[in-house]
Amino acid sequence: MQEQSIGAMLRAARQTAGLTVAQVSAATRIREAMIHCMEQDDYGQCGGAFYARGHVRAVSRAVGLDPEATVHLYDQQYGGPPQPMPASAVFQADRKIHLPERRGPNWTMALGVALAIVVVFGMMRVMGGASDQVRTGDVRAASARPSVPPNTPITETPKPTPSKTSAKNTVTVRIKAKRSSYVSLHDAEGHKLFAGTLKAGKTSTWRAPEKLNVLLGDAGAVTVHVNGKKVKGLGGRGDVVRRSFGPPKPQSR
Incomplete structure (x- = not known):
């Protein structure tokens, strides 16, 4: 077994069992393209050594090989099994995690700014309205002719004159x-x-x-x-x- 690569062993076992890549893919739920790569000893698409060992175990079981023996051979050819992670590294209950303090928005400051804007806008409206009223009053005071609705005839009666000549x-x-x-x-x-x-x-x-x-x-x-x-x-x-x-x-x- 050691004279053959893992990929060659998987391909030979599949062919001996009379299975196609599509059938192995359906049995293991591993993509056909990934199985082709594994038979070429290309495990780059497996997503890392952990997932590659799982795919080797599943394909070996589907084609009739001993899954554990095949995975052991994979570990010998590709650097051994992944080192177990100590429980203290996973569950660090005694270690405090310092997270940056998230402060909420300063609603007091935002409310103050909004009120200031409303006050300034109101003063501008009041001052603008007062200036408009002053200007309107000036115009009306300067007007000497009475306002007449449009399209209304104006009948001007001449002032009585003492002389017959006028x-x-x-x-x-x-x-x-x-x-x-x-x-x-x-x-x-x-x-x-x-x-x-x-x-x-x-x-x-x-x-x-x-x-x-x-x-x-x-x-x-x-x-x-x-x-x-x-x-x-x-x-x-x-x-x-x-x-x-x-x-x-x-x-x-």
């Missing part, structure tokens, strides 16, 4: 919408009197001294009266028209 210099424009249409009116100085949609069926009147500049988004959708007289020929459906109207001309005697 009344004669006033132009009056009345617009009636047959269907909703965009209308814009500015006085002689460029002040906007109205800019928006005049809804269908609604009539609005504007007065201003000297001149009224009128923009019609759809000339065919409205009827315009200037100083009590209907204006004809403004335009057709969908026509955008700009016109300027002045006070009534004095009648010749």
